Amino acid sequence: MYYATVAITVGIFMMLTMGLNIITGYTGQVSLGHAAFFGIGAYTSALLSVKAGVPFWFALPLAGLITAAIGAILGAISTRLHDDSLAITTIGINFVVVSVFQYTQFFGGALGIGGIRYPSVFGHTLTKPEYLLVVVLCILLGIWFDRRLVRSWLGLALRAVGQNEEAAQSLGVPSARFKIAAFAIGTAYAGVAGSLYAHFMTFINARDFGFPTSISIISMAVFGGLGTLRGAILGSLALGLAPEVFRPLVNYRNLMYGALLVLMMRFQPSGLIGDGSFIWESRQRVTLRLYKPKAVSGGEK
């Protein structure tokens, strides 16, 4: 059971990191408030379940959609902001959202929301390993969507905007629309993650979705390699498991994430396996040598 609990938690953070990677990695919009959308998804799903009696299987996609809608609105605001001011605004959004949950009676106030039902199928309440399967299915769906996105026109435009917004604009790309799309898609991932979290914990509190959680998510994305799906997956896996594997670290988790963030920025800004990172470049060199002995001179630097 313990392993299932750890795996589910790691899986939820993997969803969150994949979503942030679409906003910050592909589209270049720094968001330091991703946990706010995690919270919006969790509260949406919890309220649907507790107050309206909506079953988990409907609450899950609804949480994704509603979070995406709110994400799109905040994305629209963000199109007027750049770099530093966007980063600061997203921090602000995180605190505002947490406060709204904490001080509004409707959202359960300081006590949070309890009694959220664990999902069941035909009267059978899922066991933890079965719930893990649901999480894994959501991740696989997320990975599949991400791969489709990257290969699509939309993905190409998102990446162009992320790499050079002005150049994209002067080629006719209405960058504001694509930033909004990126926020909507990325926060949809967070909304689904929130729903998975709420129904797994069966009790949620505004504190779970605070700024430190946002920092954990961005640490995972940066550690693995911002802008790549494999980086998001590896980063959330590594940083999610580390406190479990090195048990004494648990209390110093934020310290560890912070220190890693500083070290990565200094020595490996492309992350552990991002494009341009030491490991990824070495791997490519090795593959080139193994499979295409003559192609090494083809401009690989």
Add this chain to the structure above:
Amino acid sequence: MLVVKDLEVRYGDINVIHGISFDIDEGESVAIIGANGAGKTTLLRTLMGLHLEFQGTILLDGEDIGRLPAWERSGRGLAMVPEGRRVFPDLTVEENLAIGAYSRTDRQEIEKSMKEVYTLFPILDQRKRQVSKTLSGGEQQMLAIGRAFMANPRLLLVDEVSTGLMPIFVDKVFDALSELNRRGVSILLVEQNARKSLSTMSRGYVLETGRISLEGSSEELRSNPEVQRAYLGI
């Protein structure tokens, strides 16, 4: 085609361009030469719609486009080759060209344009699956020009193509610009390299600290003693 009247451009409190007027006819190739800090890049950014803090009028085909955002100006036939060859570094050569054709829908015509770019710059064809940050400076400049060409522009705004390039690439890039001009694309080039631009473009303006100090055909400018002293080093 493009008429600029009494253009004044500010960056915050600083006046960068102090009321200039000039025009470009359909099919023309015009150079604006000037030293570093004369306001050349600011001028192009304003024309493209990337900088909106200005006074005066910018007319394209008689229509005021001064308030349109950059992406709408692109739809009306403007395209820009930005300074410092700003390609999309993590996209492949092919993807860079594809995004250039963003506002076009005619699939076959886009394919044709891509073939034309590859004929103009065969090296890009060889490198088409390569991520563009791995290209050399000259190759990136070619890609930046190719990418702008993919937008099927009627007027191409070109910012400092020669900076930081080896002389052989400078020649190649200017040859490509003349070729595009022969195919009917009007060109407005801002450059520090006066010698090369006045031998490639047909007409020119001299921009000095935000004002146009001289104008004329390229031959006139080349034989002007002031231009010779200040820009051609004769």
